[in-house]
Amino acid sequence: MNRETAWRVFAGEYNDSTLDMSDGGERSPTYVVTPLGAKVNRLFVVGVLTDMENVGTEQEPMWRGRITDPTGTFHVYAGQFQPTAAAVMAKLKPPVFAAISGKSRVYKPDSGQTYVSIRPEIVKVVDAGLRDFWVLESCMSLKKRLEAAREAYQMNPPTTEELLKLGYSSSLSAGLVAAVAHYGKVDLSRYSSMLAESLRYLLPEFQESRPPETEEVIKVEEKAAEKPAKAGADDQLEGDILALIEQLDKDGKGASWDAILEGAKKHKVDRDKLEELVNALLDKGLVYEPVLGRMKKI
Amino acid sequence: MQEEIATHARDISRALGGKVSEKEIENELNNYLNVYRVSLDTAKRSIVRKHGGDPTGLQLGVSKTIKELIPGEQSVDMLCRIVSVDGRQIDVEGGSKDILYGILGDQTGTVPFTAWVVEGLDFHKGDVIRVRNAYTKEFRGQVQVNFGNRTTLAKESPDALPPYEPGKGSVPRGPPTPMKVVDLKEGSSNVSIIVRVLDVEKRQVQVNGDAKTVFSGTLADETGKVKFSAWKDFSISPSDTIKIEGGYVKAWRGIPQFSFDERSEVSKLEASTLPAVEELEKSPRVWIEDLAERGGAIDVVVRGIVIDIKEGSGLVYRCPECKRVLRKMACRIHGEVQGAPDLRVKAVVDDGSGALIAVFGKDLTEGLLGKTLEACITEAKENMSQEVVRDQLADLLVAQPVEVRGNVTSDDYGLMMIVDGAKILKVDVEQEARAMLEELEGLEDTA
Numbered sequence: 001m002n003r004e005t006a007w008r009v010f011a012g013e014y015n016d017s018t019l020d021m022s023d024g025g026e027r028s029p030t031y032v033v034t035p036l037g038a039k040v041n042r043l044f045v046v047g048v049l050t051d052m053e054n055v056g057t058e059q060e061p062m063w064r065g066r067i068t069d070p071t072g073t074f075h076v077y078a079g080q081f082q083p084t085a086a087a088v089m090a091k092l093k094p095p096v097f098a099a100i101s102g103k104s105r106v107y108k109p110d111s112g113q114t115y116v117s118i119r120p121e122i123v124k125v126v127d128a129g130l131r132d133f134w135v136l137e138s139c140m141s142l143k144k145r146l147e148a149a150r151e152a153y154q155m156n157p158p159t160t161e162e163l164l165k166l167g168y169s170s171s172l173s174a175g176l177v178a179a180v181a182h183y184g185k186v187d188l189s190r191y192s193s194m195l196a197e198s199l200r201y202l203l204p205e206f207q208e209s210r211p212p213e214t215e216e217v218i219k220v221e222e223k224a225a226e227k228p229a230k231a232g233a234d235d236q237l238e239g240d241i242l243a244l245i246e247q248l249d250k251d252g253k254g255a256s257w258d259a260i261l262e263g264a265k266k267h268k269v270d271r272d273k274l275e276e277l278v279n280a281l282l283d284k285g286l287v288y289e290p291v292l293g294r295m296k297k298i
Numbered sequence: 299m300q301e302e303i304a305t306h307a308r309d310i311s312r313a314l315g316g317k318v319s320e321k322e323i324e325n326e327l328n329n330y331l332n333v334y335r336v337s338l339d340t341a342k343r344s345i346v347r348k349h350g351g352d353p354t355g356l357q358l359g360v361s362k363t364i365k366e367l368i369p370g371e372q373s374v375d376m377l378c379r380i381v382s383v384d385g386r387q388i389d390v391e392g393g394s395k396d397i398l399y400g401i402l403g404d405q406t407g408t409v410p411f412t413a414w415v416v417e418g419l420d421f422h423k424g425d426v427i428r429v430r431n432a433y434t435k436e437f438r439g440q441v442q443v444n445f446g447n448r449t450t451l452a453k454e455s456p457d458a459l460p461p462y463e464p465g466k467g468s469v470p471r472g473p474p475t476p477m478k479v480v481d482l483k484e485g486s487s488n489v490s491i492i493v494r495v496l497d498v499e500k501r502q503v504q505v506n507g508d509a510k511t512v513f514s515g516t517l518a519d520e521t522g523k524v525k526f527s528a529w530k531d532f533s534i535s536p537s538d539t540i541k542i543e544g545g546y547v548k549a550w551r552g553i554p555q556f557s558f559d560e561r562s563e564v565s566k567l568e569a570s571t572l573p574a575v576e577e578l579e580k581s582p583r584v585w586i587e588d589l590a591e592r593g594g595a596i597d598v599v600v601r602g603i604v605i606d607i608k609e610g611s612g613l614v615y616r617c618p619e620c621k622r623v624l625r626k627m628a629c630r631i632h633g634e635v636q637g638a639p640d641l642r643v644k645a646v647v648d649d650g651s652g653a654l655i656a657v658f659g660k661d662l663t664e665g666l667l668g669k670t671l672e673a674c675i676t677e678a679k680e681n682m683s684q685e686v687v688r689d690q691l692a693d694l695l696v697a698q699p700v701e702v703r704g705n706v707t708s709d710d711y712g713l714m715m716i717v718d719g720a721k722i723l724k725v726d727v728e729q730e731a732r733a734m735l736e737e738l739e740g741l742e743d744t745a
Contacts, residue, residue, distance in 0.1 A: 002590055002712040003646065003653040006605050044605055044648060046697070099697035101605045101648075122606060124697045132727045133699055137603075139734060141650050169587040169651065196738055202731035 004029060005171070006044035006101050008138040012071030012194050014040070018114040019182040020106040032104040032116050035186045036145040037152070037176030040104045043118065045074055046126060046134035048298055049098040050288035052089060063089040067098060068285025070135060070201040071194050075117040076100060085120035092125070095288060095298045099126045099134070132202055142195050145172065146188060152176045153185050234277070240267050241277050245287055246297045254294030303327055306342060306358060313346050313355035339372055354448060359431050365406035367443070369436030376429040376443070378402040379459050380421055393631060402443060404459055413445040426454045440485065474543045480521035480582075482556060484549035484593055491545065491556070493517040493524075494572045495538045496579060516596070517556060518578040523596055525550075529559035537575050539567045552594035552708030581703050586652030589706050589713055599703045600656075600715065601723055602649030604695040611643045612688030613674050641671050643691055647702060647715075654713035656702050662720055666694060699723035 017040075019033040031039040047067040055077075056062030062079040063086055078086040085102070092098065102120035109115075148168045152158035158180050163173035200206035244263045248255035264274045278295060281287045287295050307324040314323075323345060330341035338360045343353040359375040367374065383400035398413040400423075411432075413419055421427055431448045434441050445451065474490035482489065498515035513528040515536075534540060543565075545558035558564070572578065583599045610623055615637025617629035624637045643658040643666070664670055667690060674687045704718040 003655075005587075005650065005652050006603075006648040008650040044603065044650075122696060126697050129727075130697060130699070133725060136725070136727045136730055137650055139731070143734065143738075170591070171587070192738075196735065199731045199735040199738070202727055203735070204728070 004041040006042045007038050007040045008045075008134065008141045009034060009038050009040060009043055010071040010138050010142060010194060010198065011045075011047075011067075011069050011074045013038070013142065013191065014043070014074065014104075014116055015072055017106075017116050019178065021178060030104075030106075031175075032106055033175050033178050033182070034145075035179055035183045036142070036149050036191060037172055037179040038141075038145060039171050039175035039178075042101065042103055042121075044099070044101045044134075045069065045118070046097065046099045046131045047074065048131075048285055049092055049094050049096050050285060050298065051094050051290070052092055054090075061086065061090065065089055065092070065094075065098075066288075067100065069138070070198045070285070072283065073285070074100075075115070076102065076120055077105070077117055078120050078123075082120055085123045088123040089120070092123075094290070095296075097126050097128060097131050099124045099130060135198055135202055139195055139198050142191065142198075144168075145176075146191055146195065148172055148176055149179075149186075149188060149191075152180055153188075157181075234280070237267060237269060237273075238277050238280055241269070241274070242281060242286055242297060245281075245295045249296055254290045254296035257293045257295070260295060303331070306338065309356055309358035310342055310345050312357070313353070314349050314351040318349050339374070343372065357431070363406040364402065364404050364409045367409060367434055367441045369434055369441050371432075371434040373431045373433065373448075374429075374443075376402070376404070376432065377454065377458060378404045378427060378429065380423055380425045380427065381408055382423055383421065385416070389630075409441055409443050411443040411445065413449075415445065415447055415449075419451065421451065421453065424456070426456050426458045428452045428454050474545075478521040479517070479519045479524050480588070480592075482524055482547045482554045482592075484547055484552075484554055486554075487546040489545050489547065489556075490541065490543040491517070491519065492539070492541045492567065492571060493519050494575060494578055495534050495536050495540065496523065496575060497536055498534060520573055520578070522582050522584075522598065523578070524554060524556050525596060526556040526558070528564075529557065530562075532558075532564040534564065537569075539569050539571050541565050541567055549593055550707075552592075552713075553596060553705065554592060554594070586647075586649050586654055586713065588651075589654065590652050590708075594706045594708050594713070596705045597703070597718075598706060599701060600647060600649060600654065600706075601699070601701045602647040602653075604645045604656075604698050604700055605648045605653075606646040607688060607692045607695060608644040608646065608655065611645070612641070612686075612691055613671075613678050613684045614640050614642060616640050639671060639675055641667075641674060641687070643695070645695055645700075647700060652713070654706060654715050655711075656700075656704075656715045656717050656720075658717045658720065662717060663691075666720075667691065699725065 013034050013036060017032045017034045020030055021033055022028050022030045029041045031041050033039050045067060047069040050066050050068055052063060052065045054061045055064045056079060060080055062077060065076040067074040067076055078089050080086070100118060100120045101122045102118040105117045105119050107115040107117065148163065151166055152163060155162055158177050160173045160177050163176060164170060241264065245255045245260060248259045248263060261271060261274060269277065278287065285298060287297050290296050303324060307320050307327055310323045310327070311318060311320045326345055327341055330336050330344065331338065342356055346353045346356060356373060359373040361375040364378065379402065381401040381403040383398055385396060385398050387394045388397055396416050398416050398419060400411060401408050402411050429445070430450045433444050433446060435444060436442070474488045476490045477486065479491065479493065494517070496516040496518050498513055501512050501514060503510055503512050510529065513531065515526060517524050517526050542558050542562060544562035545556050547554050548557055549555060581597045581599045583601065584595065586600060586602065589595055615624045615627065616622065617624060617632050617635050618638055619632045619635065620629065622629055622631065627637060628634045641660045641663040643663050645656045645658065646653055647656045658666065660671060667674070678684050678686055700720060701723045702715060702717045702720045704715045706713055706715045708714065
């Protein structure tokens with residue numbers, strides 16, 4: 001019985017998952033299967049822990065943390081059955097770089113939606129160097145799955161045997177077959193831009209402002225049918241708002257919403273537009289909300 | 299078939315203590331088999347359970363040939379020959395126990411077996427036995443037969459089965475399959491490989507009571523290294539480049555080992571066929587998923603992240619008799635003893651494709667901690683806890699990318715590396731990311 005692999009999967013791919021499966025048998029583990037066929041029972045993530053909240057009670061705490069990576073946010077829950085992880089999480093002061101290994105969890109309420117989260121086994125405070133290393137590892141892992149998915153999409157229908165023959169592992173081959181059966185052939189451009197974006201995230205020449213040629217990617221990533229020029233303009237505004245939030249945060253507790261709204265007027269940004277921009281910044285993990293109504297740059 | 303069903307119905311009725319009539323059971327059994335089309339074994343067990351009985355009371359299994367066996371049989375009967383048998387001791391909770399293991403054969407093939415209860419067992423290589431109520435499991439994709447408490451074994455006359463002929467019954471011998479070292483897997487037979495000899499030594503061993511000469515050592519090609527045993531003198535010497543045809547692969551603790559004998563052919567090749575010895579002696583970097591598929595390997599490098607430090611890491615005390623690590627200052631076998639201090643780490647190293655337990659011995663652990671065993675003992679005394687050393691190791695190593703080198707074995711608990719060398723992994727993230735991005739953009743341009 002081999003130990004379950006700790007997958008390196010970006011939040012963007014993990015959170016797209018709506019399939020969970022087990023190999024059958026009473027004690028066989030359950031897996032979250034991502035659209036690209038990662039059969040995730042355990043995962044290892046490194047990112048920025050942006051906030052931490054006790055959503056349980058004083059007596060029976062349940063810690064909820066959000067960990068962002070360049071592509072999205074992981075939701076992490078630790079309660080009384082994860083005493084070691086919960087004890088570490090209770091003491092963390094966001095924002096902080098955190099490494100977590102844990103088990104995949106699925107929650108499917110009656111509404112028909114699927115929420116995936118992580119139940120942590122080990123939580124550790126780390127540094128930006130390890131985060132970058134993790135992003136690189138996750139890129140390699142994503143690249144392999146993208147290649148395998150492209151191969152699988154050529155087959156009608158894909159089979160585990162054929163994928164194994166191409167040299168993919170038994171786990172990925174089985175995962176991809178299940179993924180294609182459940183999700184069909186997904187739009188791979190979403191994941192190839194996720195890969196390119198995450199690689200650029202590691203390169204200094206792409207930090208701060210984005211060069212114009214990446215506008216195409218932003219458009220695909222946001223899946224919105226906005227014109228490239230507008231996406232570019234939004235990018236500029238996001239940068240302005242980010243600078244504004246940093247500037248207004250004088251006491252280290254974050255910038256108040258009213259002050260940001262006031263300051264945003266100078267950039268001709270109204271309330272609706274500001275909310276949109278701040279949400280984008282939250283999604284990208286560039287800011288977080290330490291308390292309700294306050295924004296802080298990470 | 300009806301007659302057979304009647305026998306099984308009688309067996310079910312007996313297991314139920316006769317409280318249901320054989321006729322009624324026979325009808326039910328027919329129903330299960332012909333209408334619901336479940337296997338005979340499942341049908342019998344279901345019927346017994348349905349009437350509130352205990353399925354372990356069933357005595358008559360379903361007789362199968364080795365080829366017909368599938369993993370997960372609960373109760374199966376076989377007529378087979380002992381192709382080989384050996385004994386060993388295994389560690390179990392609360393002590394050690396003797397087991398027998400070996401290979402069974404019949405006219406359709408061979409299968410490994412393990413006997414978990416050895417009291418009263420007396421069989422030898424070549425015996426033909428009737429097995430009742432054995433069960434099967436799957437281990438690395440292969441069916442394994444197990445003899446447990448309920449299994450009964452009876453000797454049959456040796457001519458009940460045709461004599462076992464090695465190599466027959468499995469694959470007919472055709473031209474050997476060319477393979478690279480990295481592809482060698484337990485059970486591969488009639489293999490041909492082109493390798494360079496790294497080292498070789500001549501040894502005398504006892505095989506089933508006979509003295510034999512074996513030449514063993516290490517072979518390598520550009521994909522990896524493998525230990526070998528040659529059961530005939532092919533007069534090979536270090537740095538020879540050779541082609542071996544008709545070899546086969548066995549495994550020791552999961553590590554594939556290449557064997558060849560008088561039925562194999564060995565020919566010398568030009569030295570330029572393969573890279574030089576110095577090149578081949580380097581340890582190849584491997585992915586853990588590949589190690590898992592191979593079962594193990596000698597002298598490989600794994601790069602991954604330490605994601606856990608297992609219990610029993612840090613400062614430990616070992617039994618002076620058997621070197622087992624003491625729990626609560628007592629040895630599982632020898633009870634309360636004066637333990638000898640030692641340092642070790644059992645780390646879970648995960649490279650995103652798989653995980654293994656990397657075991658670091660005293661010297662490596664001292665190197666990691668930057669202090670000696672003696673210093674650790676002093677610290678543990680000051681803190682009144684052995685765990686302080688493990689906590690330090692966890693602080694140092696958890697979430698740390700590492701490169702480890704050593705031999706990888708496997709057993710029921712997964713893969714394990716005995717680490718020969720380790721270093722903190724330093725990767726130029728920027729450079730690698732740039733190379734990957736350029737490759738990606740290159741692909742887009744040509745697309």
